[in-house]
Amino acid sequence: xxxxxxxxxxxxxxxxxxxxxxxxxxxxxxxxxxxxxxxxxxxxxxxxxxxxxxxxxxxxxxxxxxxxxxxxxxxxxxxxxxxxxxxxxxxxxxxxxxxxxxxxxxxxxxxxxxxxxxxxxxxxxxxxxxxxxxxxxxxxxxxxxxxxxxxxxxxxxxxxxxxxxxxxxxxxxxxxxxxxxxxxxxxxxxxxxxxxxxxxxxxxxxxxxxxxxxxxxxxxxxxxxxxxxxxxxxxxxxxxxxxxxxxxxxxxxxxxxxxxxxxxxxxxxxxxxxxxxxxxxxxxxxxxxxxxxxxxxxxxxxxxxxxxxxxxxxxxxxxxxxxxxxxxxxxxxxxxxxxxxxxxxxxxxxxxxxxxxxxxxxxxxxxxxxxxxxxxxxxxxxxxxxxxxxxxxxxxxxxxxxxxxxxxxxxxxxxxxxxxxxxxxxxxxxxxxxxxxxxxxxxxxxxxxxxxxxxxxxxxxxxxxxxxxxxxxxxxxxxxxxxxxxxxxxxxxxxxxxxxxxxxxxxxxxxxxxxxxxxxxxxxxxxxxxxxxxxxxxxxxxxxxxxxxxxxxxxxxxxxxxxxxxxxxxxxxxxxxxxxxxxxxxxxxxxxxxxxxxxxxxxxxxxxxxxxxxxxxxxxxxxxxxxxxxxxxxxxxxxxxxxxxxxxxxxxxxxxxxxxxxxxxxxxxxxxxxxxxxxxxxxxxxxxxxxxxxxxx
DNA sequence: GCGATCAGGT
DNA sequence: CACACCTGATCGC
Numbered sequence: 267x268x269x270x271x272x273x274x275x276x277x278x279x280x281x282x283x284x285x286x287x288x289x290x291x292x293x294x295x296x297x298x299x300x301x302x303x304x305x306x307x308x309x310x311x312x313x314x315x316x317x318x319x320x321x322x323x324x325x326x327x328x329x330x331x332x333x334x335x336x337x338x339x340x341x342x343x344x345x346x347x348x349x350x351x352x353x354x355x356x357x358x359x360x361x362x363x364x365x366x367x368x369x370x371x372x373x374x375x376x377x378x379x380x381x382x383x384x385x386x387x388x389x390x391x392x393x394x395x396x397x398x399x400x401x402x403x404x405x406x407x408x409x410x411x412x413x414x415x416x417x418x419x420x421x422x423x424x425x426x427x428x429x430x431x432x433x434x435x436x437x438x439x440x441x442x443x444x445x446x447x448x449x450x451x452x453x454x455x456x457x458x459x460x461x462x463x464x465x466x467x468x469x470x471x472x473x474x475x476x477x478x479x480x481x482x483x484x485x486x487x488x489x490x491x492x493x494x495x496x497x498x499x500x501x502x503x504x505x506x507x508x509x510x511x512x513x514x515x516x517x518x519x520x521x522x523x524x525x526x527x528x529x530x531x532x533x534x535x536x537x538x539x540x541x542x543x544x545x546x547x548x549x550x551x552x553x554x555x556x557x558x559x560x561x562x563x564x565x566x567x568x569x570x571x572x573x574x575x576x577x578x579x580x581x582x583x584x585x586x587x588x589x590x591x592x593x594x595x596x597x598x599x600x601x602x603x604x605x606x607x608x609x610x611x612x613x614x615x616x617x618x619x620x621x622x623x624x625x626x627x628x629x630x631x632x633x634x635x636x637x638x639x640x641x642x643x644x645x646x647x648x649x650x651x652x653x654x655x656x657x658x659x660x661x662x663x664x665x666x667x668x669x670x671x672x673x674x675x676x677x678x679x680x681x682x683x684x685x686x687x688x689x690x691x692x693x694x695x696x697x698x699x700x701x702x703x704x705x706x707x708x709x710x711x712x713x714x715x716x717x718x719x720x721x722x723x724x725x726x727x728x729x730x731x732x733x734x735x736x737x738x739x740x741x742x743x744x745x746x747x748x749x750x751x752x753x754x755x756x757x758x759x760x761x762x763x764x765x766x767x768x769x770x771x772x773x774x775x776x777x778x779x780x781x782x783x784x785x786x787x788x789x790x791x792x793x794x795x796x797x798x799x800x801x802x803x804x805x806x807x808x809x810x811x812x813x814x815x816x817x818x819x820x821x822x823x824x825x826x827x828x829x830x831x832x833x834x835x836x837x838x839x840x841x842x843x844x845x846x847x848x849x850x851x852x853x854x855x856x857x858x859x860x861x862x863x864x865x866x867x868x869x870x871x872x873x874x875x876x877x878x879x880x881x882x883x884x885x886x887x888x889x890x891x892x893x894x895x896x897x898x899x900x901x902x903x904x905x906x907x908x909x910x911x912x913x914x915x916x917x918x919x920x921x922x923x924x925x926x927x928x929x930x931x932x933x934x935x936x937x938x939x940x941x942x943x944x945x946x947x948x949x950x951x952x953x954x955x956x957x958x959x960x961x962x963x
Numbered sequence: 964g965c966g967a968t969c970a971g972g973t
Numbered sequence: 974c975a976c977a978c979c980t981g982a983t984c985g986c
Contacts, residue, residue, distance in 0.1 A: 267976075
C-alpha cells in the first residue's frame with residue numbers, strides 16, 4: 267500500500283494520490299489511478315469546500331481514470347474540476363498561488379503504468395528539474411526503454427528523482443511470472459473446466475479492484491462467454507471492456523463478488539445465485555488471482571496452484587517484481603529515488619539500500635576497480651540461503667550492462683509475444699499457444715494432493731531439486747568463469763573493432779552462454795540471440811525435466827489423503843511452490859484415477875507436441891502485429907493507442923526478447939532503437955568484462 | 964449522521 | 974503469497 271504522503275520535494279505545490287493533511291493546500295492535484303489507497307481524502311468535506319473557494323484548483327488524470335472516478339456519484343463534485351490528459355502527450359500546466367498570484371509552469375506527461383485501467387505515471391518537467399512519479403506500476407523488463415517520452419533523442423532524460431512503486435522491492439519477489447504466462451495458465455485452466463459441459467463454471471475470486479479487466483476480456487474472447495460481474499456501468503464508455511462483461515448470471519465464467527457462501531456452492535450454485543435452469547447441478551471451481559513469486563534462486567514452476575478440492579490460485583500481479591523494478595530504475599538512473607511503498611516487514615533503509623546503487627549519483631561516485639576473475643568463484647560460493655543477491659545478479663544487473671541490455675530488448679520486444687502466450691485474441695483464431703500446453707496443463711489442472719506436498723516439503727529438498735535439475739552450483743560457477751573469459755576475449759575483439767569504428771558483433775559477445783547462464787537467472791527463456799533458435803518457453807516455466815518426476819515418484823506419497831484447508835504454513839516459502847509443482851507432476855502420473863474432479867479433456871492436451879504451432883503462431887503474430895489492443899486504451903476514451911507503425915523488431919524473427927513483456931500495455935518504440943553505437947558498445951564491453959562491481963560482495 | 968481509524972476478513 | 978478492498982466496532986465531531 268502506498269505510503270507516499272502526496273508531495274514531491276521538487277514540486278511541493280503539487281499533490282499526487284493523496285488529498286488530506288498538508289495536501290489540502292496544493293495548487294494542483296494528480297491521480298495516478300483509481301484505487302482507493304491512492305484516493306485518500308479525495309472526497310473529504312474539507313477538500314470539497316476548498317474546491318468551491320479556489321477555482322484554479324484542478325485534478326489531473328488520464329481519461330480512463332476520470333471516467334472511472336466520475337462513475338461513482340460520491341466523486342461527482344469533481345466533475346468540472348477534473349482535467350484529463352492524454353497519455354504520452356506533454357502538457358503544460360500552470361500552478362497558480364491564488365494568494366500571491368505567483369505562477370509556476372510545469373510540463374506533465376502521462377506514461378502508461380500497466381497497473382490497472384487508466385493507470386499512469388507522471389513525468390514532471392519544470393524549473394526544479396525532471397521528476398517521475400510512478401504511482402503503482404507493472405512494467406516488464408525492457409518496457410521502460412521503449413517509452414519514447416522518457417528519452418531525449420537517443421538518451422534517457424536526465425531525471426532528478428523517481429518516486430517509485432516499491433511494493434515488491436524485496437529480493438524474495440525476485441520474479442513474478444509475466445502477464446502472458448499468468449494469463450495463459452488461467453486460460454488453460456478455465457478451458458479444461460468449462461469445456462467439460464455447459465454446467466461446469468468457473469468463479470474468479472477477484473479482489474474488488476480495477477486491474478483484472480484484461481483477464482476478463484481475454485477469457486471472453488477465448489471462450490466466447492462473457493464474464494459475469496456485479497457492476498459494469500463504469501465501463502459504459504469503454505466498449506473494449508464492456509463487450510466482454512455482463513450482469514447476466516447465465517454464463518460459465520464469473521467474476522462477481524458476493525460473500526462466500528458454502529451453502530451455495532454445496533447446493534451447486536454460484537455465490538451470485540446462478541444455478542442451472544434444468545436442475546442439473548453446476549460444477550464450480552474457484553480461481554483466486556494472487557501474486558505468486560519466485561526468488562532469485564528458486565526454479566520457476568507453475569503459475570496455477572491447486573489449493574483445495576475445487577479451488578485454485580492463479581498467479582496475477584498488478585505490481586512489478588523485484589527484478590522488474592531494478593530494470594526500471596537501473597534504466598532511468600535518476601539522481602535520487604524515493605520509495606512510495608514500504609514492503610511488508612522491511613524498512614525504508616532496506617529499500618533504499620537496494621535502490622541507491624541503481625541511481626546515477628551512486629554509480630558516478632563509485633570507483634570501478636579491476637578485480638581478478640578468480641575472485642568470482644568465491645563470491646558465487648557464498649551461501650545465498652537468505653542473501654539478497656548472488657554475484658551473478660550483481661554482475662549483470664549492474665550498469666551499464668542493464669542499460670544496454672534494455673536497448674537490445676527494446677529492439678526485440680516482439681519475440682516474447684510470439685514466443686507463445688498469445689494474448690488478445692481477436693486474431694488468434696485457432697493458433698495454439700506455442701508454449702508448452704502440456705506443461706501448462708499438468709501444472710494447472712491435474713489434481714494435487716497439496717497437503718502431502720507441504721508435509722514433505724523442506725529446505726533440503728529444494729536444494730536437492732536445484733542440484734538435480736538445474737545443475738549443481740559448481741557447474742554454474744564453471745559456466746560463469748568460462749563466460750567471463752569469453753567476455754574478455756570478446757572485449758578484446760570489441761575494443762579492436764571499436765577502434766576501427768566498426769560495430770562489434772553484438773550477438774557473439776552476448777553468447778547464449780553469457781546471457782543464458784549468467785544473466786538474471788529467471789529470464790533464461792528470453793535470451794537474446796539464443797542458440798535455441800526458436801522461442802519455445804523454457805520447460806522450467808511450467809514444469810521441469812523428467813528427472814523431476816522421477817525424483818518425486820520416489821517420495822512418500824501416502825501421508826496426506828484429504829484436503830481440508832490450505833495449511834497456513836504451507837505457503838510461506840517458495841520451497842513449497844517448488845515441491846508443489848513436483849507433486850502436481852506426480853499427480854499427473856497418477857492421472858485420472860485421482861479422486862478429485864479432473865477435467866478429462868486435459869488428457870488430450872497432454873499429447874500436444876510442444877514444438878507444434880510455434881512457427882505458425884510466430885508468423886501469425888507478425889502479421890497481426892497490432893492486434894493486441896490494450897484494454898487500457900478503450901477507443902472512446904482514447905487513451906494510449908497501439909502504435910501502428912511497424913517496429914524494426916518485426917523484421918528479425920530469430921531475435922529474442924527480454925522477459926516478462928506485457929503487451930497489454932503498449933509502449934511505443936523509442937527513438938534510436940538501432941544497433942548501439944560503437945563507442946557505447948565499447949564502453950559497455952569494458953565495464954562488463956571488468957565485472958568487478960560484481961566482485962565486491 | 965458522518966468521518967476517521969482500527970481490527971478482521973476475503 | 975501480503976493487494977485492495979469491504980465490513981463492523983469505536984470514537985469524536
